[in-house]
Amino acid sequence: MTVALESVLEIHPQVAVRPETFGALAYHYGNRRLIFLKHPDVVTVVQSLNSYPDVQSTLSACGVAPERWPSFVAALSSLETSEVVRERQIAS
């Protein structure tokens, strides 16, 4: 899937996020991959995804300036590929 501002995402339920000074470490218990979230703002956004309707409203709520949105969408795309985030499941 391609992540866009209107995408509806959630943290993958098998992923744990541990804050670190550089950002955070994310660990996927399913594929056992360790992923580095290399900026604290990305961590805040990832952890807020479940609380807002879509990517754009999450970015707004986290105080990310619109000119930075493209780079955040790119970061979320890469996190979607590594299964740290995924399309929100209706059941949850």
Add this chain to the structure above:
Amino acid sequence: MSAKSLVEEMKRGLDAPICLTWELTYACNLQCVHCLSSSGQRDERELSTEEAKKILDDLRDLQVFYINIGGGEPMVRRDFFELLEYSVANGIGVKFSTNGAFIDEEKARRLAAMDYLDIQISLDGVDAATNDAVRGEGSYDMAIRAMENLKAANFGQFKISVVVTRHNVSQLDQFKALADHYGAQLRITRLRPAGRGADTWHELHPTNAQQREIYNWLLKHGENILTGDSFFHLNALGESLPGLNMCGAGRVVCLIDPIGDVYACPFVIHDEFKAGNVRDEGGFAKVWKQSDLFLSLREPQSAGACASCGAFDACQGGCMAAKFFTGLPLDGPDPECVGGDADEALSIISRGSEPKPSMDHSKPVTLTRTKLSVSTAS
């Protein structure tokens, strides 16, 4: 943030280890000639089940995602499954290393039924002769039987873990084929002169030409081969291998030994690299966060004699443990420096004068060592 500055951050240490090795017992049914922990006999001070669970509680609170369990042979502990289940129930994934002796059909099914569990079967040769010369008679058949049982139980992708020696470098393709046959993933790691490995390293470590072979083979296979990032000293040969190019000791990794002592990494069981004990007040968390040793390892390290070498950024001066146990200074080249910069220093260190491991749990009869000399001579 660039990859390089991320590594710089990691060198300053993390709030909790990324990957923690926990040797559950010094007891072992084998007596491998390169055993990092000189295992064989159980230590009477071994942590109890309750103490072990307390450590797991601490690791859960620190958000340690997974642990590497080893030994000795961890499956000889009677509470092995109890601890596995307790760990997984607390959100701590487990990868354990075993020689496979105790993975019969029933245990294989039990292991296959568990989530968040990874198994590494140790194997140091694709045939019994090569493997058993290092790991002891019968150990090849033992490992193969365990793999068969895991496959039959549909465990899924386990790992075959190989310590690369002078005698098995030529078998790398065959190890890969063996792993593919079992639907397993291949993991190869560097031989360290730690534990009993200190006694056999000079005879077993890959030659300089073989190190190039390992490097080229790893480059060719990329991220499909796991290495625990243990070959970063080879990065001096050119393009970097996948993984974090740094020594993680006391920064992102550490070792808890069977009696609760905390060391900087699994390859330095020596008083000089002991940070504390989990039985001390404050437990593991305090040792990790406040021990003098770990704090000093998180300070910028001197490149020393390597400072003028153009390859230092690539190889980082290599492995601290490898230098220490071969008697080399820590701020100089790795004994397996691919540029040969340690050769002269190594040649003047008299054998036997190197630091010795602080503890030895080897069984009294050193049959395996005799066997090694026989088999390598033949």
